Amino acid sequence: MDAWRVVATVLLGVNxxxxxxxxxxxxxxxxxxxxGTVALAGAISFTILVVLCVLTLTVLAPLATWIxxxxxxxxxxxxxxxx
Numbered sequence: 001m002d003a004w005r006v007v008a009t010v011l012l013g014v015n016x017x018x019x020x021x022x023x024x025x026x027x028x029x030x031x032x033x034x035x036g037t038v039a040l041a042g043a044i045s046f047t048i049l050v051v052l053c054v055l056t057l058t059v060l061a062p063l064a065t066w067i068x069x070x071x072x073x074x075x076x077x078x079x080x081x082x083x
Contacts, residue, residue, distance in 0.1 A: 001057070008065045009056045015072035016049035022079050 020042055027033050027041040056065050 004062065005057055005065070008069050009053050011069050012056055012072055013049070013053055015069070015076050016045075016052070018076050019072065019079070020045040020049060022076075022083070025083075 023045045024038050024042045028038045030037075052068065056068065060068070
């Protein structure tokens with residue numbers, strides 16, 4: 001396994017965990033949100049994150065991998081500044 005794939009997956013995982021938590025917090029802040037909807041939003045976000053990490057480790061091209069990591073960094077930065 002290439003070292004750049006591992007580094008990209010770690011960066012994507014850290015960004016993704018922050019995004020999962022932010023998604024759950026935004027879901028919780030809605031008026032009609034229940035604990036079930038918050039848990040569902042977290043489960044869906046985490047599943048997507050795991051699939052993306054597995055794809056990053058195995059089959060994604062280098063350009064697609066780093067674009068995905070960069071998009072995650074930008075998304076976390078924007079969401080943290082907006083809240």
